Amino acid sequence: MPSIKEEVEEANSKSVSRMMESEPVWIDVGTAEEKLSMKGRTLLHAGPPIDWKRASGPLRGAVIGASLYEEWAETPGEAERMAERGEIGLDCTHHHNAVGPMAGVISPSMPLYELMDEKHGTRTYSNMNEGIGKVLRYGAYGEDVIERLKWMGSVLAPVLKATIEEARKESGRGISLKPMIAQALTMGDEAHNRNNATTSLLIRQVVPFMLKSGLDRKMLFEAAKFMNENNFTALNLGMAAAKAMSLAAHDVPHSTLVTVMSRNGTDAGIWVSSLGNRWYTAPAPVPRGLWFPGFSEADANPDIGDSAITETAGFGGFAMATAPAIVAWVGGSVQSAIEVTNRMYEITYAKHKYFQIPFLNFKGTPTGIDIRKILKTGILPAINTGIAHKKAGVGQIGAGTVSFPMEVFRASLKGYVDKYGV
């Protein structure tokens, strides 16, 4: 009989291997109603479960905005009252294999990317990126925000749907995300808070298919312009890919690897592979970083968003060393970026087989966060993140870095000990 330790090693090896061998491919676009069978007045949100009462400003703002977008309410006040009365259901994105950056709010008629993990057969989803600044995911809900969301539903989504259909006709399989992320990691992206290369690679790859679609030129022009003007266009696809990877690593008995890290603006929460869909949570910390003009740390909401799924899958903050130019966006120095990556090797199980850091002599990125190693070393996962204003309605006020709280890892290890009696 193998020792407990051997059993855990084997489980983690299997878990991380499934993560790295996952093959997420973007295959379709559809509304949340179509793809996730969302019905009625329900919204998905990033992070662990939460109700309106405990929801932070940016999540409240996004709930208000989504209610206006869905025309459940005519004014922000009305939306707020509906939410207070419990007339708007809240559920976690991760419970539907979906992810969304920041507030991560997904409403039934919002368009989603659909990805298929060709290796494991699962499907994952994300919403579409609106750009930076005053946008729903940062809690803004002004008329311009709602108008942009409507345009995304009526122009961007049909263009992307027609585009991916053309791509599938040509290749038989859609747009593969892992090679795109791997390449972007050799092009100065860590593919969480810097997506300049990923977005460029995405656009150049889809453009021929946009042109091949029979759609109206004005729609195509608007969509191409919108995608080009936003360096975060590819983020949501990358997150859905990371969700596919970490989902593949999930539910491996005895595995101590983290398969979800996420925050809802109030709590930070994780899943551990062998502990099912049980959330281990603790208060979300406030990120440190660089502030947009006129804002400071005093305005910042605690950490929010599903985007830490990128770090969970071995890139983002864990790959900081490959993205030195990011320090102009999130703060810190080039040396500190390298140190972050080097530190992450101490709490991960493997070096990624496909995601490499040219500057570290093509070393694989630190992949597969092991709760045992976190407890043993005291080193916490490093996340790159956007920063939302703590008040509903304002939007993004900066970008920076944040650690995940030790408490969630301690609690999950206790859960592990309880379950496996070790």
Added chain:
Amino acid sequence: MPSIKEEVEEANSKSVSRMMESEPVWIDVGTAEEKLSMKGRTLLHAGPPIDWKRASGPLRGAVIGASLYEEWAETPGEAERMAERGEIGLDCTHHHNAVGPMAGVISPSMPLYELMDEKHGTRTYSNMNEGIGKVLRYGAYGEDVIERLKWMGSVLAPVLKATIEEARKESGRGISLKPMIAQALTMGDEAHNRNNATTSLLIRQVVPFMLKSGLDRKMLFEAAKFMNENNFTALNLGMAAAKAMSLAAHDVPHSTLVTVMSRNGTDAGIWVSSLGNRWYTAPAPVPRGLWFPGFSEADANPDIGDSAITETAGFGGFAMATAPAIVAWVGGSVQSAIEVTNRMYEITYAKHKYFQIPFLNFKGTPTGIDIRKILKTGILPAINTGIAHKKAGVGQIGAGTVSFPMEVFRASLKGYVDKYGV
């Protein structure tokens, strides 16, 4: 009266400043006949002047191919005999402010990019990139090569012309190259032998304008597909931009900075800012590098092409440290790439104001090659380059690195001493 040394310092400072402040903008597309008033059976070629007799295999191959493309000859043999009889004139690209990678052959009906230096008012030109492998610039002239060139003239060029016209309508000025190169240098390109980011940035920037043009969708699709499938698409535009920059640095009295480095496959040659259009030449060395399957150094032609204009302008091989992934294409190690850049600081006059290397804490690239420093240190400029088969008709067989021969710098310093009597 300033000392000679002060005069030289001032001249070099002015020269390098003009280089860095140059603002090359892509403004038009047209044939060499239209843009350079090329007439009759004349071809431009890369590097210093040369005649058919001394021309290397790849240059001969490109001359043959261009003659077939122009329908001056019906067979390679006929083209060869015409060239032997002196019926095909050869002139240097640099004599027309044009540049072309490898053989750099430009014939009258070939389409060119036209750039305007908004700062200094000069115009520079380059041909369009065909991709890698069996292509004219590497000396191949098979039917597929000629067919591709015809397609480039009849589809790619009109698409790019319509695109740049739309871009000018929108912005009033065309597509600015310096910011694109600067950004690509933060994305793992050195923008000579690795243009993955530059090409991606170019495509995403022009796509909305391609869509806005009234052109046939099939043409647009073909052009977008062709550009996307070739990571060297942006190289030629970058070279024309580098030509604009180095041209701005040229003709500054007393300046000891190099303003052209180029090779024709037989000779390597340079210009020095204060020494006019006088070529200083020496035999071109054979590059070292990585070989395509089935080829080796024994098959390699001596160094060829105008693309060393990128190093002349402070990027390419001089910026190796920012492009660690390039070692998979040209050979060497990540550490050696960093060392190359560090060594180039010893023979250059300035750190570039706009081109930065994030990994070296955003240090400017080594810019403005000073012949005095080369003679003093014995360090030779490091060039990244493609490698052509030495026989006409074969094409690209690898990629690697090469130094410029010391002899040309020694000869130019002698020329400088003769002229200025110092």
